[in-house]
Amino acid sequence: MTFNSLNFIFMFLPAALLLNHYLPSARAKNIMLVVLSFLFYAWGDPAALLLLLISIGWNYLTALQMAAEDDDRKKKHQFVLGIVMNLVILGVFKYTNFILNDVLFLHRQLDIALPVGLSFFLFSEISYLADVYMGKSKASHDLVEYSLYVSFFGKISMGPIVQYHDMEDQLGERTIDPYDAGQGALLFTKGLIKKSLLADQFATLFAATAGSTSVLGAWLYGAAYMLEIYFDFSGYSDMAIGIGQMFGFHMDPNFNHPYIAKSVQDYWRRWHISLSRWFRDYLYIPLGGSRVSNRKYIRNILIVWFCTGLWHGANWTFILWGLYFGAFTLLEKFYLKDFLSKHTKFGHIYTLLVVLVSWIFFCSPDIGTAFGVIGRLVGIGASAWADGSTAFLLLNNWFLLLLGVLFSMDIFKNLQTSILNRYKKKGITWMTAVYLVGFVLCIAFIVGGTFHPFQYFAF
Amino acid sequence: MSKRTITILRYVFFALIIGVLAMNLHQPADCNKSVNTVTKQTMASVNTKSLEQQNNQEIKRFLQLDASMYDGIVYYKDSDTMKADELLIVKFKDHSQAEDFNDKMQTRIDSQKKIFAGYAPKEADKLDAAVVDVRANYALYAVSKNADTFDQQFRAALK
Numbered sequence: 001m002t003f004n005s006l007n008f009i010f011m012f013l014p015a016a017l018l019l020n021h022y023l024p025s026a027r028a029k030n031i032m033l034v035v036l037s038f039l040f041y042a043w044g045d046p047a048a049l050l051l052l053l054i055s056i057g058w059n060y061l062t063a064l065q066m067a068a069e070d071d072d073r074k075k076k077h078q079f080v081l082g083i084v085m086n087l088v089i090l091g092v093f094k095y096t097n098f099i100l101n102d103v104l105f106l107h108r109q110l111d112i113a114l115p116v117g118l119s120f121f122l123f124s125e126i127s128y129l130a131d132v133y134m135g136k137s138k139a140s141h142d143l144v145e146y147s148l149y150v151s152f153f154g155k156i157s158m159g160p161i162v163q164y165h166d167m168e169d170q171l172g173e174r175t176i177d178p179y180d181a182g183q184g185a186l187l188f189t190k191g192l193i194k195k196s197l198l199a200d201q202f203a204t205l206f207a208a209t210a211g212s213t214s215v216l217g218a219w220l221y222g223a224a225y226m227l228e229i230y231f232d233f234s235g236y237s238d239m240a241i242g243i244g245q246m247f248g249f250h251m252d253p254n255f256n257h258p259y260i261a262k263s264v265q266d267y268w269r270r271w272h273i274s275l276s277r278w279f280r281d282y283l284y285i286p287l288g289g290s291r292v293s294n295r296k297y298i299r300n301i302l303i304v305w306f307c308t309g310l311w312h313g314a315n316w317t318f319i320l321w322g323l324y325f326g327a328f329t330l331l332e333k334f335y336l337k338d339f340l341s342k343h344t345k346f347g348h349i350y351t352l353l354v355v356l357v358s359w360i361f362f363c364s365p366d367i368g369t370a371f372g373v374i375g376r377l378v379g380i381g382a383s384a385w386a387d388g389s390t391a392f393l394l395l396n397n398w399f400l401l402l403l404g405v406l407f408s409m410d411i412f413k414n415l416q417t418s419i420l421n422r423y424k425k426k427g428i429t430w431m432t433a434v435y436l437v438g439f440v441l442c443i444a445f446i447v448g449g450t451f452h453p454f455q456y457f458a459f
Numbered sequence: 460m461s462k463r464t465i466t467i468l469r470y471v472f473f474a475l476i477i478g479v480l481a482m483n484l485h486q487p488a489d490c491n492k493s494v495n496t497v498t499k500q501t502m503a504s505v506n507t508k509s510l511e512q513q514n515n516q517e518i519k520r521f522l523q524l525d526a527s528m529y530d531g532i533v534y535y536k537d538s539d540t541m542k543a544d545e546l547l548i549v550k551f552k553d554h555s556q557a558e559d560f561n562d563k564m565q566t567r568i569d570s571q572k573k574i575f576a577g578y579a580p581k582e583a584d585k586l587d588a589a590v591v592d593v594r595a596n597y598a599l600y601a602v603s604k605n606a607d608t609f610d611q612q613f614r615a616a617l618k
Binding site: 057058065088089096097107108 | 462476594
């Protein structure tokens, strides 16, 4: 089941909200949410639920074992074993074929299905073990609350990867403020609009430009994917955070208009924020962060970006994508920081270009294809500067591209704030109408079958 | 919960994790039967009168597969163009062909869905329930109301 399906919007979510409203106690609400979350997760793949349950049990018990240990060395052993088993599960399900074919060149393809959300919920569980080990949180003695943290249907499929200590206090009793619930519903609608009306249309444009061999075609291909993945993933995140708000959970934003960033470092403080924070808190800082010699700092940056790339997928293109950003992080740290801070317009254009090229690595099936497209951006290997079909696509999609560019910036947010401040009650009515019309259009697109699966489901 | 109970339960879950991983890593052995034998057993006792066997050119045309790359390939398609039913069985020369096979079948399913989604929802439903099953050196692709039956008989045929 996905957030942009009719089953979810008109059956599952309303049922969950009603039950949450009418159930008498916090405990009953939590049990209900856990049961519904398991149902949500098992909907498309019941076998995957078994793995989820086993991983919940393993990590819950590991934290209890750590808490019961007086000896620090034994506590560390339990922690390391706990982490290793999580990484082994991730490795087997996600990286077996990559290791067999692309690392060991054994030309063997095993039939192993990657469970939805595996990377996301295992990282949440690693966060839990690390928080307990480092003393940021106490081990949970409530299996229902722990299960809710891991499996809450609002975030299990594609995040955000909420760190345990950020959610710990919300797992017991939650107050649902009507204003918050309303904001949650609004955010969910906004996310649905981003996904159905923008991301899916850019997906169609991206598919249509895939065969182009011209310079213009390569640019349109890159731009279409850049906008598709932003609206797809940020749309999903908005829906996830909105759902959380409707049930009394407060999760931090996962995106902050990344395409207005003035540097690569700024970009990564705005894109998939929960993942960046996870790697910062649980890998970069334990390695020493930036409080080390230059040599070790470079090592730390490359390790973090290697892992970030690898997390996204079992392919050399993802690893190269991660290391590419690592290289630009180092370049900015050692050479460009002052220049970019003084020349923000240049910084913005430079960041957009770096990010566009990065997405070409991300969406290509192999490194050769990626370099082929990147070459065509500057005319290398291109058949022409422009071709008829690309020009046709550009002519027919210029308005979509304009909307994509405008809405990827903070223009809509500022416009909404300005309308509400200036027109007060009338402004509320108009904005409500805009969201309602947007929602109805989304449903029309979903009913029409013209929707694509979420991109980050693949991770 | 006492420390002893936690330790015992942890051993249980450790064993469960190893068990789940082992089940997923265990893969079926290669089948030495000919593709015609496997196809016959796959299609047994199912009404396949409307399915017509296609030649290599049509395999290339509809599925973008080069028949000469495989040890054996059999493709059936419904004679009625308004139906999405099709059945494909391939025998790989090399296991590395499986990934490309999966990709091509997914592309086929996606393009067929775009065609049928607008005017033949029942055919589109068949595509949603399409089976792509890779078992060692054999693979099945089936779009049919009997897709699950084909898959069960396919797996039985490989034993």
